[in-house]
Amino acid sequence: METDTSARALHLLQTVFGYPAFRGQQGQIVEHVGNGGDALVLMPTGGGKSLCYQIPAMIRDGVGVVVSPLIALMQDQVDALAEVGVRAAFLNSTQSYEEAARIERLVRTNQIDLLYVAPERLLTQRCFDLLQDSQIALFAIDEAHCVSQWGHDFRPEYIKLSVLHEQFPNVPRIALTATADQLTRDEIIHRLALNDAAQFVSSFDRPNIRYQIVEKTNGRKQLLDFITTEHAGDCGIVYCLSRKKVEETAEFLNEHGVRAMAYHAGMEHAKRADNQARFLREENIVMVATIAFGMGIDKPDVRFVCHLDLPKSIEGYYQETGRAGRDGMPASAWMSYGLQDVVLQRRMIDESEADENFKRVLSTKLDSMLGLCETLSCRRVRLLEYFGEPATPCGNCDTCLIPPVSFDGTVPVQKLLSAIYRCDQRFAAGHVIDVLRGAESERILTWHHDKLSVFGIGADRSEQEWRAILRQVIALGLVTVDHEQFSSLKLTDAARPVLKGGQKVQLRQYQKPVKQKRSSSAPKGYEESSLDGDEQRIFDRLRSWRMGAAREHGVPAYVIFNDATLREIAKVRPSTLGEMRGISGVGEKKLVSYGDEIVSLIASL
Structure with a gap:
């Protein structure tokens, strides 16, 4: 049987x-x-x-x-x-x-x-x-x-x-x-x-996806630089947390020459459905969306998935980034991430109406996500370990390609924790960092915080460096944000041994963002099926033919044949139906439906 x-x-x-x-x-x-x-x-x-x-x-x-x-x-x-x-x-x-x-x-x-x-x-x-x-x-x-x-x-x-x-x-x-x-x-x-x-x-590994997480400075500008340098003309998805941000980001990309559409649950149903249909059926569209979009999307040629806001969990991040590169060809998972993302996600958990047990689970999942963002080691290893799968460094994520510099951050962390304590744990990040850097702002002077012993002890570091340190300290659970008191920073019990010198803290060195440069290296573990000049010409003609066939049948182009199948056809150059049979993705029904057209097209070239 x-x-x-x-x-x-x-x-x-x-x-x-x-x-x-x-x-x-x-x-x-x-x-x-x-x-x-x-x-x-x-x-x-x-x-x-x-x-x-x-x-x-x-x-x-x-x-x-x-x-x-x-x-x-x-x-x-x-x-x-x-x-x-x-x-x-x-x-x-x-x-x-x-x-x-x-x-x-x-x-x-x-x-x-x-x-x-x-x-x-x-x-x-x-x-x-x-x-x-x-x-x-x-x-x-x-x-x-x-x-x-x-x-x-x-x-x-x-x-x-x-x-x-x-x-x-x-x-x-x-x-x-x-x-x-x-x-x-x-x-x-x-x-x-x-x-x-x-x-x-099965293995959760997607070796063709390159993972990259960058320090958020100007998220939209960084996104535009990434798309134009790494994926100009490619199909992709950009995830944002709010409906307003979705609309604004789509508008921004269109203004700068990137063909983008919006998708979120607040849109009129017909418009949302039309945008989804166009994304599936047309090429080179960037969909800017909330997480309401994407589950079940079978489009194989999504070349990148970007996050402008921190996902709530590694499961969400993995599910969303997994929509890139379904065809097995090189794809990118890019995220910009900053201190405000951490504060916002913590606030959303604190202010939710869920019971305390549910909030604890959400907090644990967020902690794992923060750990992925702040890791000093391979991101893929961290990602796979979350799902219980052991792995070795991949050579195809940002921390493998440009290893971050780690340093003993115990002293700066002690300075930060001391500043939070001396400010009576009543002030938000901006104020505490101003105290550390010795900024004589009106607010500092009003509260006489220029007289504190910690005033100016961190003047050797920039505001961005301190924000990076604070973000890591929050991720490590040494500091929490009290949203009921104007996002004031508070020390946790875990901060005590660090303050008293009984525990060292290893941090990731802040690196000033650099302008994106186009990457020429292919992902490790992926061997591209390169086409010579004639094969590329056939492939381009096949894609053009496929678009017409898809319109005639009222289906997305990849439903006719995906790019991998067209590449193989371009390499084989079948002159008979028998030669087409056996090409991956060509079943008997498709052979009958499209075989003669393809053989004739290739013969005419």
Whole structure:
């Protein structure tokens, strides 16, 4: 039975999806679920999670039901499957009663391979009646981290999905996510009653992504410099914390020649949907967005993801940066980060209406994020260790490429802590730094802080240096910010041994920001499939042809063929359909649909 399942799965992979072999754990997962087993799958964005439930659904009798929160993307997912010849449909609130009834008839009569359903729709009586009347091959719970109350994308409806186990105990279930620390994994298993499920945890490493975190001076100007020097003309995503900042940043980029669009939950629905559709279907667009944008985005050619504000957690950061470079080609994850980001995130936690236990979890997650920002070692090692995966320095992040200078910061930290204490722990960062630097401002003089013993003892360092030190001291938990008292700085119990000289503090040396220079080095671990002159000309013509085919079919360009497939076609230069068969990404349906056009196009060059 298992051998038969494996053989059928490989046949579908090659003939329908056009891939020669499974990657990583895909084959094991497909065989396990295809034979009726439950599974929890953790696989990075771009790792091929969809195939892990699509192929088992096609092997097993009945319809595979995919639970997904991504209503706005269901049409694209169904269109992509139609392009390779898979019978797929969706049920959601955008459809008329008549259209939904038509889909339901196809499901009941076993004429659909995969059905995408939002959790809200799944939990209705009408949908339960449909499922009870139909033969179900499996349930796939996509974006399963949405079940976790500790997570960054919590959806209350996901908690109720344990009903699938209760109502359909003999139907296999597969829960999939790209991001879950141990706390989130445990909650997925508990909430979805997956206690006996096999767990498949792939490496979280994305070696083609270069991680870079810079000191924030002028965030928008730094962002513009990064885009124009590193990724001019590329497609990318920029994340901001607030809707206002999204709008202002998109406007700023457009004013400076970068084609940018905005996306946030406060926009009119039609405009938001149109911007998302354009981002997916057109090339060289930069989407400026809140975290409301991005989950489930399958666009493979996103070359960079930027953060203008500090993410709340490493899970959020990993999920968002993982939208870059899904095609395996070089991509960048860039962030600007400053003291105000730390203060703002702490305030958001303190002022939230969550209970104290929940706030503690959020604070711990933020501490881990700060640790990633302030690390003196490889960022990738720090990132992977968070998910329980050991790693060695990658050679492809900013701290590996330009190692930061560390120094014994005990004395300056003692000066800072003393200044906070002498100011009665009642003043914010700017005032304390002015005291340290000996600035005779009106406020300093009003409070007679020019008479303090600590006045001017830090005059040898710039304001930016002191801000960098303070940021690290907050990240180390020696100082906290009291938002109920005008963001005043207060010492924690952990500051005492440092003040008394019983504990040393190692800090990252402040480095003055330098103007971005275009990087020419390819990421370590990535070998680019370089094209010669003729191959590049064919590739460019193929991309132009693809854009026309995508418009004709009403789908994003990458749904026709992704860049990696077009590159391989340009290298092979097929003169017959037989020569096209076997190229990665060219299944039988696409061979029939587009093979003659491509062979003719290449022959004409």
